[in-house]
Amino acid sequence: MRVLLVSSAFNSMTQRFFVELSDAGHDVAVEVYAGDEERLAEAFAVFRPDLAIAPFLTRAIPERLWRAYLTLIVHPGIEGDRGPSALDWAIQERWDLWGVTLLQAEAEMDAGPIWATRTFPLRQAPKSSIYRREVIDGAVACLWEALANLERPGFQPRPLDYAAPTALGRLRPSMKQADRRIDWSRHETAEILAHIHAADGVPGVLDELYGRPVYLHAACAEPRLRGEPGQVIARSESGAICRATVDGAVWIGRLKPKQEGGIKLSAVQVLGDALPADLPVIAPSEELAYPNPVEEVRIEHQGDIIRLRFDFHNGAMSTAQCRQLQAAFEQARARSPKVIVLAGGDDLWSNGIHLNEIEASADAAAESWANIVAMDDLIRAIILATDTVVVAAVGRNVGAGGAILPLAADFVLVREGVVLNPHYRNMGWLYGSEYWTYLLPRRVGWERAVALTEGCLPISARRAAEIDLADQAIAGEAFDLAVQAFAAAKIEGHAAITARKQAARDADEAQRPLAQYRRAELTQMYRNFFQPDSPYHRARNAFVFKRPACWSPASVRLLASTAEPGGIAPPTLSETCRPPAAVGF
Known part of the structure; x- marks a missing residue:
């Protein structure tokens, strides 16, 4: 089946749909729709989809297109819910169940016939966490149900009926800032957290x-x-501030100044000298x-x-955070464990260097350099840990770089549903x-490493295991227990594994020292960072300030240009994306 994904951005849900459909053998293209109706119409005409799906949209698809092509919309709400918030x-209202x-x-927006719906218990957690986990998993389940229904002769989606007991939404x-406002003299901790969680990511x-x-x-x-309710009563070494409530207190990790060019950073960074000098610094409590x-x-x-x-x-690792993680790894290694498990975060494992920190720095090129050097040092420490599994x-x-980091380990286990983007060029x-020229070919071979890094396409956990980028793809509900069992099984074989590991490291070093890989990569990165007209700085700025991406790596035009000799030309890149000849490629 030919499936066209129409999305306002190539975001996490759109990427998950892309890899799921691609793995299932469908022909998939992704069109980023920012309001250019003619360009979108051309994409439909060229691709001729059997089905169009909109995983993430901030504007309506033109009527002439959804009337001509079956188009399904993902709405992150229960049956009957309508609206953009x-x-x-x-x-914010602390529902127990959502969908x-x-x-x-x-x-009529969000009022079309229903093809599938899923519900889930609503955790009291940030919006982005719920979106990345429960909403996307539920949407994928809806996707497969819809595709199965397409194969059923005579299937008709059911109309939205507010008289039905399942239509609990409205x-x-x-939601406006007036709806989100916190009254620190009245709101209790749970209500304050609900307000902040509901605004997580955007808008705050x-x-x-x-x-x-x-x-x-x-x-x-x-x-x-x-x-005293509303007062800042402490800060942490990580840059969070603690603010008292009527029945307790909350930690606030990030602030974004309400001003032109405001960047979301740690709360302590944003407030700077405004914080009292004698504000207590509190260590983490068990x-x-x-x-x-x-x-x-x-x-x-x-x-x-x-x-x-x-x-x-957001999975971003600043210079200081890379150093902190390296110190923690070396501290863990010093305790002589048989196995160290790099567990990452609960919502994102890692996304590499910290672009917000770099954008906010006095010298973006110098901070980019410091950040990548710190990231390289962290990965080198893991590679050289030959006495530990x-x-x-x-x-x-x-x-x-966050997708390269796990490759420094001896074994890579990936949860099914995870999306990996082992590439850099779209920035x-x-x-x-991050030693990618050593670590990536070591697992998948040089030809596939180049294809992954130049194609700029996401891959699924299952695909990662198929091509040996990962050792296993493990079902989501079994992941934590499976990791625990896998690590425990390596304890008995520790001596043999580490002996093989040291021998392999010695052989690799004799063939080409790690320092040479690093020097070659950083030579290129130095040009990226310090060349005055480097497109990296414009692309980073566009990313930080959430300007639309210049292109989709799976757009109709780009796929057509690579599939057919003399076919339609690839999309013209804007000045933000176009590399000058001297960048070093």
Whole structure:
């Protein structure tokens, strides 16, 4: 089947749909729709889809297209829910049960016939976490049900009927900042967390701290500290601040200034000198549930196994965070465990260097360099840990250098449903480092390594295991127990595994030293970072300030141009994306 994905961005749900459909043997293209109706119409005409699906849309598909082609829309809400703030309302109002619905496009937004729906218990968690996990998994289940229904002769989707007992939702308006406002003198901790969770990612909750308007992000409850409601009563080494409530306190990990060019950073960074000099610095409490914005890295002992958890906001790893994680790894290794499990974060495993930190720095080129050097140092430490069995347990999505990081381990286990993006070039034609020219070909061969890094396409956990990028793809519900069993099984074979590991490292070093891989990669990256007209800086700026991507790596035009000699030309890249000849490729 020919399936066209129409999306406002090549986001996590669109990528998951892309890999699921591609793995199942369907012909899939992705068209990023930012409002150019003629370009979208051309994509439909060229691709001639049997089915169009919109996993993530912020504007309606033109009527002439959904009337001509069967078009299904993913709505992150229960049956009957309508409007652009579905998850926001559900989280803020603390619903117990929520869902996702796949419905047919019609003139009335979110009111078309229903092809499939799924419900799930609604965790009290940030919106992005629920979206990446329950909503996307539910949407994929709806996708397969819809495709099965397409094969059923005479199948008709059922119309939305508010008289039906299953239609528990209703039309809701777009949530405004007035709806999100926190009254620190009245709202209890649970309600404050619901407000911040509901605004997670975009737009954040607008508030004021020390006379500065800021958006609040990344919050959790504090179990012990108390103070005057609304007052900042402590900070953490990680950059979070603690703010008292009427019945307790909350930690707030990230703030975004309400100003032109405001960048979301740690709360301490944003507030800077406005914070009192004598504000207590609080160490993480064992009572504070992990993950949290106070303790980004945690070492957990399980006999001869050490589990190293690292949960960095949005999976981005700054220079300091890379150094922190390297220190934690070396501390864990110094305790002589048989196995170290790199467990990553609960919502994202890693996305490589921290583009927000770089964009906010006084010298973006210098900070980019410091960040990639720190990332390389971390990965080198893992590669050289020949006395320990290292297992990367990739339970959530990975991208860029964060997708190379697990390859430094001896074994890579990936949860089914995870999407991997082992490439860099769509960030202004970055060459990439993290020893990828050593680690990636070592697993998949040079030809496939080049295809992965130049194709800029996501791959599924199942596909990663098929091509040996991962050792196993494990069903989601069994992942944690399977990782534990896998690590335990390596304890007895520790001596043999580490002996083979040291021998292989010695042979690899004799063939080509690690330092040479690093030098060659960083030579390219130096050009990317320090060349004045490098497109990396414009692409990074566009990413940080959420301007639309220049192209989809699976767009109709691009796929057509590579499939047919003399076929339709690939899309013209904007100046943000176009590499000057001297970048070093």
